[in-house]
Amino acid sequence: MIEQSSDDEEFLRLREDILSCERCSLRQEAHGVVFGEGDSHNPPLVFIGEGPGEEEDRLLRPFVGPAGRLLDKMLYAAGFDRFHGVYILNVVKCRPPFNRTPTQEERRACWPHLTAQLRYLSPRIVVLLGATAMQTLLGISSLSAARGRWHERGGVFFLATYHPAALLRNPQWKVKAWDDLKKIVDKYRECINPDHEAPFYRKQN
């Protein structure tokens, strides 16, 4: 498993705590707990999906199946990569059977893990991939109403967009997803690095 090394004790404790969790029944059918991965040293940008799929459950890494490959391409186009300044998480850490949407109860059970991760990572920008992440983090249920808009909570900027798996099923949404990605680059340039280079979204002078 590829993981940015961290010698931070708090992070290692958090990791151990989450990896040994059996707080809900999702753990019984999953191969293991998918903690998340990326740059754990104060990444300015965090992406949050719904939960592990089949490949993720097998490899115990987030976003490594077809949707993950699309996410990596999107990150590249925007000048990011999952191991530098970015961390990738899911709302639930164990795979829901047959990739069903995690229930409210399962999300509630996993919520302390997600909040502990976010507290530790302390990102400035959080991208919510799909309706489940948006509902869980922002309490908003309509993705079509809230997608592509910034929501500020305690100094952190949240933006909800389509889950890459939804984009694979609905390629006609990719244009809107690209617009969202450009907003993320704009916010990154505004808050983190004005000189950020994005291969497919050059800065206008």
Ligand code: SF4
């Ligand atoms: S989904 Fe979350 S709460 Fe449920 S067992 Fe896995 S890590 Fe624990």
